[in-house]
Amino acid sequence: MSLVVSENVSLKPFNTFGVEVRARLFAEAHDDAEVREALALASARGIPLQVIGGGSNLLLTGDIDALVLRMASRGLRLLGDDGEQVLVEAEAGEPWHPFVLWTLEQGLAGLENLSLIPGTVGAAPMQNIGAYGVEIKDVFAGLTAMDRLSGELRDFSLEECAFGYRDSLFKRDVGRWLILRVRFKLSRALSLHLDYGPVRQRLREQGIDAPTALDVSRAICSIRSEKLPDPAQLGNAGSFFKNPLVPAGLAERLRGEHADLVAYPQADGQVKLAAGWLIERAGWKGFRDGDAGVHRLQALVLVNYGAATGLQLLDLAQRIQADVAERFGVALEMEPNLL
Ligand code: EPU
Numbered sequence: 001m002s003l004v005v006s007e008n009v010s011l012k013p014f015n016t017f018g019v020e021v022r023a024r025l026f027a028e029a030h031d032d033a034e035v036r037e038a039l040a041l042a043s044a045r046g047i048p049l050q051v052i053g054g055g056s057n058l059l060l061t062g063d064i065d066a067l068v069l070r071m072a073s074r075g076l077r078l079l080g081d082d083g084e085q086v087l088v089e090a091e092a093g094e095p096w097h098p099f100v101l102w103t104l105e106q107g108l109a110g111l112e113n114l115s116l117i118p119g120t121v122g123a124a125p126m127q128n129i130g131a132y133g134v135e136i137k138d139v140f141a142g143l144t145a146m147d148r149l150s151g152e153l154r155d156f157s158l159e160e161c162a163f164g165y166r167d168s169l170f171k172r173d174v175g176r177w178l179i180l181r182v183r184f185k186l187s188r189a190l191s192l193h194l195d196y197g198p199v200r201q202r203l204r205e206q207g208i209d210a211p212t213a214l215d216v217s218r219a220i221c222s223i224r225s226e227k228l229p230d231p232a233q234l235g236n237a238g239s240f241f242k243n244p245l246v247p248a249g250l251a252e253r254l255r256g257e258h259a260d261l262v263a264y265p266q267a268d269g270q271v272k273l274a275a276g277w278l279i280e281r282a283g284w285k286g287f288r289d290g291d292a293g294v295h296r297l298q299a300l301v302l303v304n305y306g307a308a309t310g311l312q313l314l315d316l317a318q319r320i321q322a323d324v325a326e327r328f329g330v331a332l333e334m335e336p337n338l339l
Pocket of ligand 1: 275277300
């Protein structure tokens, strides 16, 4: 295939916030050759190449003077199977949730807790997506990326990706590596993670005592749909802030002032606080200014009621950050990538 490039393209359909900005050039890459073509074109035109996936972790704050390349490569394959562990590979452009369903249909467990996360396979390692007690690093087997400087392909192991909470080498070294395909180590045996929040309780309510991976996936879909707005109905980018890590002393002081503080002690002695709780307590849940707002059911999610601009959403985020810092002495870090 050969790259089809368009000029002055609206990115509204390509970001789940539904923000209207335009890209100087826009193209979709269906294979490695088209990614290379895009790199060559951007360099020939003297403009940056900006890669996007599902656009579900993006805040676009203005028109983009670049070649915006949407990864649209497709392909799912089983690479190895020893009867217990199965290695699967997915191309970067595969939408995440259908990929999870495909693994479940193959009788493979491991990704069920990550059901219904928007976005693509290629974007998932960027921020080490996680939900309900599982992160992709827990089932990650490797990925292949293109070095945009040399055009060469390189395989990355789990250690080399340096995954952290909503963090990876690819998030820190933004733009250097173009993720082409990702491999996962899944299992034919069940090893379910049911201890996070309401998962076990939801299964019990559904009368399921011995859940399969598919049952867990369904329970997680129902929990997520209750709390998190569907981007097709209401623009959003999932959690807008990370849950902050604070020193134990600060958590203890806050607990003294607020008995219902939501806090999770970490192995390293720090304490992770629920940003949603802090934002709700500061009075922002359900707040709306024009078309930019805070979701009424989940304070961690900023929403676009229709015509909010990226700058209006950013302004709201900064007001929340300042207020939470003043009230609780806690710095909230934004989760989406700002463009
Ligand atoms: N909470 C509130 N008010 C709110 C929201 C949350 O008090 O408005 C409290 C809840 O009551 C609960 C605690 O905060 O005690 C945690 O809430 P929840 O389980 O809903 O999870 P979260 O911390 O808000 C994180 C992830 C989500 C992920 C869920 C489930 C981050 C930044 N967010 O949210 O990930 O789906 O846990 O594992 O870590 C995403 O990254 O985009 C995302 C949606």
